[in-house]
Amino acid sequence: MTRRTLAALARHAALAALAVVFLAPVLFLIVGGFKPQGRILTEAGSWRAFFPAQVTLQNYREVFARVSFGHFLLNSLLINAVMVACGLIVNSLAAYALARLRWAGRSLAMGLVLAMLVIPFESIAVPLFYGLSALGWRNDYSVQIVPFIANPLSIWLFYVFFLGLPREFEEAARVDGAGVLRTFFGIVVPNARAAFATVAIVTLLFYWGMYLWPLLMTAGPRVRPLPLAIATFYTLPPLRWGDILAFGTMMVAPVLVLFVAFQRWFVRGVAATGIKG
Amino acid sequence: MNAAPGSRHEAAAGWLLSLPALLGLVLFVLAPFVFAVAVSFTGLRLGSPLPVHFVGLRAYERLFSDPVFLRALANNALFALVVVPVQTAAALALALLLERPSRLRALYRALFFLPVVFPLSLVSVVWVLLYAPGPDGMINAALHWLSLGHWRPHDFLHDPRLALAALMLTSIWQGLGFQMVVLLAGLQAVPAERYEAARVDGAGAWRRFLHVTLPGLRNPLLFVVLVTSVLAFRVFDQVRIMTHGGPDYATTTLIYQAVQAAFDRGNVARSAAISVVFFVIVLGVALAQRRLLRERREVA
Numbered sequence: 001m002t003r004r005t006l007a008a009l010a011r012h013a014a015l016a017a018l019a020v021v022f023l024a025p026v027l028f029l030i031v032g033g034f035k036p037q038g039r040i041l042t043e044a045g046s047w048r049a050f051f052p053a054q055v056t057l058q059n060y061r062e063v064f065a066r067v068s069f070g071h072f073l074l075n076s077l078l079i080n081a082v083m084v085a086c087g088l089i090v091n092s093l094a095a096y097a098l099a100r101l102r103w104a105g106r107s108l109a110m111g112l113v114l115a116m117l118v119i120p121f122e123s124i125a126v127p128l129f130y131g132l133s134a135l136g137w138r139n140d141y142s143v144q145i146v147p148f149i150a151n152p153l154s155i156w157l158f159y160v161f162f163l164g165l166p167r168e169f170e171e172a173a174r175v176d177g178a179g180v181l182r183t184f185f186g187i188v189v190p191n192a193r194a195a196f197a198t199v200a201i202v203t204l205l206f207y208w209g210m211y212l213w214p215l216l217m218t219a220g221p222r223v224r225p226l227p228l229a230i231a232t233f234y235t236l237p238p239l240r241w242g243d244i245l246a247f248g249t250m251m252v253a254p255v256l257v258l259f260v261a262f263q264r265w266f267v268r269g270v271a272a273t274g275i276k277g
Numbered sequence: 278m279n280a281a282p283g284s285r286h287e288a289a290a291g292w293l294l295s296l297p298a299l300l301g302l303v304l305f306v307l308a309p310f311v312f313a314v315a316v317s318f319t320g321l322r323l324g325s326p327l328p329v330h331f332v333g334l335r336a337y338e339r340l341f342s343d344p345v346f347l348r349a350l351a352n353n354a355l356f357a358l359v360v361v362p363v364q365t366a367a368a369l370a371l372a373l374l375l376e377r378p379s380r381l382r383a384l385y386r387a388l389f390f391l392p393v394v395f396p397l398s399l400v401s402v403v404w405v406l407l408y409a410p411g412p413d414g415m416i417n418a419a420l421h422w423l424s425l426g427h428w429r430p431h432d433f434l435h436d437p438r439l440a441l442a443a444l445m446l447t448s449i450w451q452g453l454g455f456q457m458v459v460l461l462a463g464l465q466a467v468p469a470e471r472y473e474a475a476r477v478d479g480a481g482a483w484r485r486f487l488h489v490t491l492p493g494l495r496n497p498l499l500f501v502v503l504v505t506s507v508l509a510f511r512v513f514d515q516v517r518i519m520t521h522g523g524p525d526y527a528t529t530t531l532i533y534q535a536v537q538a539a540f541d542r543g544n545v546a547r548s549a550a551i552s553v554v555f556f557v558i559v560l561g562v563a564l565a566q567r568r569l570l571r572e573r574r575e576v577a
Contacts, residue, residue, distance in 0.1 A: 015374055015375070015381075018371070018389070019385060019388050019389070022389055022391070022392065022450070024407075025392070025403050025407060026395075028406070028407065028415060032406075040406075041406065041413060041414075042413055044406065044409060044413055044418070046418070090297045091298055093295065094297070094298035094299065097290070097291045097294035097295040101287050101288075101290055103287060103289075104291075105291070106291060109299055112299060112302060112303070115307075116302045116306045118559060119306055119310055119559075120555070122532045122555065123535075123553075123556045124306060124309040124552065126536065126552060127309040127313040127316065127549060129539075131308070131312060146305075147301075147304075147305040149297075149301055150298040150301025150302045152306070180287070180290040209395075209399065209514075212513060212514070227396055227398040227399070230398060230399060230402060241406060245406075248402060248403065251396070252394070255394045259387075259391070263383075267387075
């Protein structure tokens with residue numbers, strides 16, 4: 001064997017070993033949800049953690065009996081879909097104005113976006129909670145959506161992408177008499193699909209698991225999203241790990257499906273944030 | 278809106294298009310932040326009969342003489358000092374392993390990225406089980422097996438010496454894939470000619486890594502270091518679910534302290550002051566990164 005094949009073999013062995021380590025928690029979650037309650041923890045230390053001797057749907061039945069999973073799922077889907085859709089429109093329009101139009105407040109607005117980019121949500125969550133509660137605005141869907149539509153990171157990502165688009169097509173459309181909005185929706189949006197996909201994915205990854213804000217702003221199951229439901233499983237007796245694992249699997253399933261379907265976009269989008277950021 | 282370039286119409290269009298976003302940023306980011314700064318100079322407490330008035334830096338003086346807050350600050354700093362270098366080095370190693378094209382590359386890349394799509398709240402619950410104290414806990418069992426039977430089972434999350442390290446490991450597992458993808462894309466953007474030139478000059482693999490790969494990765498590296506440092510200072514979900522800040526404040530963090538002050542004790546001023554300290558730290562990290570980037574441009 002040459003040195004090169006040996007190196008390749010070593011590389012593949014290292015990758016395979018690491019992949020096993022990385023996958024172990026994921027498999028533990030998914031497989032554990034299908035195991036009888038009593039075996040999840042006792043078998044966690046052996047290969048039986050990944051290859052169950054006995055498969056059951058009992059945990060899933062219990063989850064549906066204990067909480068209205070569908071209700072929480074719909075809440076999460078509704079909140080995230082509206083937030084992502086509104087965010088795409090609002091932030092891309094602002095980014096377009098910043099990247100392409102000449103107007104008096106442009107540099108001021110750009111400064112605001114850059115400054116807001118540095119303020120982390122956690123440092124304003126508590127004051128925002130007090131401000132909105134004082135207005136009596138809490139415990140509904142809109143309070144989980146509206147504050148997050150305008151997003152400095154999304155604006156920044158769109159802005160960088162729009163700057164990189166060739167100007168010629170837009171100028172031709174404008175010369176032909178198309179207005180700003182028609183140019184934007186007719187010429188820019190179709191050429192910026194990658195940017196829209198990236199922003200949608202980054203936003204969704206961030207907000208699907210959002211925990212602190214709905215914990216602060218909502219009470220009771222009516223408008224709460226999935227991440228809070230799993231916390232109730234964890235704190236309210238009886239403590240059944242099988243139920244939690246089954247619930248967790250179902251909670252992450254929508255994102256997993258999206259991930260597998262749009263893997264290329266995910267990876268490209270994340271990579272783009274780093275190269276240009 | 279029919280606007281000729283540079284016209285008054287265009288100015289109006291600029292304002293109109295950005296108005297919704299700017300309004301949102303001012304109302305939901307800028308205003309609460311200004312509010313936090315203002316409140317941190319008062320003695321505001323929920324349910325206190327005393328009138329709210331200006332007390333200057335008292336909240337900050339109290340914070341910095343409070344051992345629990347200092348412990349939180351130290352925990353966050355330690356978290357950043359360990360997680361940032363370890364995670365970045367591991368992500369770089371993975372990216373280098375995956376750099377060479379192979380049929381399995383896309384599969385591996387997806388596998389290592391997979392934890393990133395898991396919400397932290399779910400990750401935390403799963404890892405509580407992985408850290409289960411007895412010999413049947415997966416991590417205890419794995420260490421027992423790897424140490425050929427020398428490992429004695431530990432109760433990671435209730436051991437003051439191990440709890441923070443346990444949270445760190447969970448965070449590294451969850452965040453590594455993100456860094457790896459960014460760095461891998463950076464590696465692929467380094468021009469192949471540079472490697473060729475170095476090889477012609479007789480540079481070995483290690484010298485090529487030092488003089489071609491690392492300089493070529495400078496921007497992606499700075500980016501992932503910045504993001505990971507900021508995340509290290511905003512650790513919250515894991516603490517809330519896995520350890521509640523314990524044992525003996527071994528895992529308490531800035532944000533955990535801020536949320537506790539506001540909601541368990543109604544001490545709004547303290548919570549706001551912590552938020553401001555947190556902001557100053559993040560701003561410092563961001564400014565340091567900008568400086569490093571600017572130096573690069575001057576050199577180039």
